[in-house]
Amino acid sequence: xxxxxxxxxxxxxxxxxxxxxxxxxxxxxxxxxxxxxxxxxxxxxxxxxxxxxxxxxxxxxxxxxxxxxxxxxxxxxxxxxxxxxxxxxxxxxxxxxxxxxxxxxxxxxxxxxxxxxxxxxxxxxxxxxxxxxxxxxxxxxxxxxxxxxxxxxxxxxxxxxxxxxxxxxxxxxxxxxxxxxxxxxxxxxxxxxxxxxxxxxxxxxxxxxxxxxxxxxxxxxxxxxxxxxxxxxxxxxxxxxxxxxxxxxxxxxxxxxxxxxxxxxxxxxxxxxxxxxxxxxxxxxxxxxxxxxxxxxxxxxxxxxxxxxxxxxxxxxxxxxxxxxxxxxxxxxxxxxxxxxxxxxxxxxxxxxxxxxxxxxxxxxxxxxxxxxxxxxxxxxxxxxxxxxxxxxxxxxxxxxxxxxxxxx
Numbered sequence: 001x002x003x004x005x006x007x008x009x010x011x012x013x014x015x016x017x018x019x020x021x022x023x024x025x026x027x028x029x030x031x032x033x034x035x036x037x038x039x040x041x042x043x044x045x046x047x048x049x050x051x052x053x054x055x056x057x058x059x060x061x062x063x064x065x066x067x068x069x070x071x072x073x074x075x076x077x078x079x080x081x082x083x084x085x086x087x088x089x090x091x092x093x094x095x096x097x098x099x100x101x102x103x104x105x106x107x108x109x110x111x112x113x114x115x116x117x118x119x120x121x122x123x124x125x126x127x128x129x130x131x132x133x134x135x136x137x138x139x140x141x142x143x144x145x146x147x148x149x150x151x152x153x154x155x156x157x158x159x160x161x162x163x164x165x166x167x168x169x170x171x172x173x174x175x176x177x178x179x180x181x182x183x184x185x186x187x188x189x190x191x192x193x194x195x196x197x198x199x200x201x202x203x204x205x206x207x208x209x210x211x212x213x214x215x216x217x218x219x220x221x222x223x224x225x226x227x228x229x230x231x232x233x234x235x236x237x238x239x240x241x242x243x244x245x246x247x248x249x250x251x252x253x254x255x256x257x258x259x260x261x262x263x264x265x266x267x268x269x270x271x272x273x274x275x276x277x278x279x280x281x282x283x284x285x286x287x288x289x290x291x292x293x294x295x296x297x298x299x300x301x302x303x304x305x306x307x308x309x310x311x312x313x314x315x316x317x318x319x320x321x322x323x324x325x326x327x328x329x330x331x332x333x334x335x336x337x338x339x340x341x342x343x344x345x346x347x348x349x350x351x352x353x354x355x356x357x358x359x360x361x362x363x364x365x366x367x368x369x370x371x372x373x374x375x376x377x378x379x380x381x382x383x384x385x386x387x388x389x390x391x392x393x394x395x396x397x398x399x400x401x402x403x404x405x406x407x408x409x
Contacts, residue, residue: 004061006052007090010379014387014400017407018046019380029290032297034371037387039397041366044387045301047373048294051380053287055148056082059123062146066120067094074117076108078130079177081122081146082377083314085334096120102313103175113137121145124177125152127184150285151178154241155185161239161278162190169204169258170194171251172243174224176315179243186241187226191234194224201254205261208235238262239278244285245316245376247323248292251284287376288316295323295373303369305361306330307390309383310375312348312355317375321350324371331361336385342393368394 018035025031026048034045052060063081079100080088092098099108099119113119115138121131125147134141158168168186172179174194186192195201203220206212210232217231240255242248259277266273299306306324310317312334324330331347333339338346345361348354362368370390374383384400391397 002054002058004057005065006057006060007064009090010052010060010087010381012380012384014384014404014407015046015051015380017404019051021407022048032293034294034298034301037403039391039394039400039403041368041396042391042394043367043369044390045298045303045369045371046383047291047298047371049287049290050294050373051376051378051383053285053291053376055123055150055287056377058148059146060087062144063091063096063120064094066118066144067091067096070118074114075120076113076117077120077122078126079104079122079124081120083311083317084375084377084379085311086379086382087377102177104177104180110134110137113139115139118144121147122177123148123151125155125181125185126177127181128188129184147181148244150244150287151182154182154244154283157280157283158182158186158192158241159189161280162186162192164278165190166237166239166278167191167193167234169238169240170242171240171246171254172196173246173315176243178245178315182241182243183224183226190226191229192226193221193229195221195254198250198254198257201257204235205258207231208238208258208262209265235262237276237278239280241280241283243315244283245288245314245319247319248284248289252281255280291316291320291373291376292323295320298371298373299324299327301369301371303328303371304363304365306371306373307386308332308373308375309386310334310378314375314377317378318350320373320375324373325350328371329361331358333386335382336389339386339389339393362393 032048034047037044059081075096077096077098079098080102081091100106110133119134119139119141121141123146162168170182183192183194207217214231242251262276263273306328308321321330321332331345333347342362344359346355346357349356388400
């Protein structure tokens with residue numbers, strides 16, 4: 001796989017040693033068991049796969065290279081490069097300005113841009129509408145496009161099934177940049193609709209079966225269907241693609257459910273049920289699959305708590321949190337500064353969407369066992385800083401530097 005130039009500050013000697021050893025021992029990536037970092041009274045189980053994925057490293061490589069190669073130009077990002085606060089802050093310190101926030105709210109009007117300016121497309125991609133606005137101003141983004149190749153793969157697959165007269169059903173978070181971009185590309189090729197979860201898939205089946213009215217469809221899915229969408233006709237042949245950072249198992253579950261529902265409906269109606277559903281299994285992102293499988297493997301280890309590290313608005317990270325929460329107390333933090341002390345922690349509550357301060361998060365057990373992973377946009381250096389801080393809290397812990405020597409030997 002291609003290697004990228006990522007700022008050294010994002011790398012970690014400890015994590016690099018762990019990942020290199022696991023790659024050597026498990027070249028086919030079949031072993032999803034965690035790596036034990038044994039500090040003595042503290043034991044940390046690191047997920048088999050975590051941290052920067054191909055798409056993120058690609059985006060960071062391109063963005064920092066653009067800055068280095070164009071010191072005298074105005075450089076803008078359409079929105080956050082990735083969902084990690086440190087990386088975005090570093091880019092802003094280098095002079096990059098954001099045109100929009102993550103929800104699409106305009107921060108700098110497009111009218112203020114000139115054709116001499118550079119506009120970088122983030123890893124999530126962008127809509128065809130925004131791309132057209134930029135091109136109308138003489139700004140061509142092709143050379144400054146950091147869209148993840150696996151996101152583009154979803155766009156290409158959407159176009160292929162749309163050409164075969166299937167409606168594209170997108171499983172994703174409606175307000176997420178990637179979902180908005182995927183919807184735009186899919187809608188340009190044919191009917192498209194965004195659903196966010198299995199509950200909405202169940203509702204969609206009622207319209208597939210023609211049990212509910214068009215008016216009910218337009219009300220329930222307001223703002224999430226393509227222009228001139230006709231639920232009476234456009235739900236007769238469908239295919240499911242996803243926002244690449246969703247739970248892979250949930251996307252597959254939704255696809256299987258809709259496939260069964262649409263086929264059963266047409267069989268019962270004595271109509272042809274074949275070719276009603278497009279096969280789109282190949283749109284699931286490898287990194288999303290690997291990271292989620294690694295968390296499931298990690299959760300087979302006995303532990304006292306889990307710590308998940310990443311940006312609070314990171315979709316892929318939030319799903320890792322959800323998986324961990326199913327089994328044990330889980331703390332979602334953005335960096336080591338959230339570890340206030342051995343007894344107190346600041347962490348993000350996914351369900352209330354607030355940052356909380358919690359006491360007594362570390363038990364008095366010996367050894368204290370912690371499961372740990374991070375999102376696909378989290379630098380390994382942040383993971384190492386969290387590990388170092390935790391080890392400093394637990395008296396008698398082995399120095400992290402000694403572990404690097406042991407792992408590398």
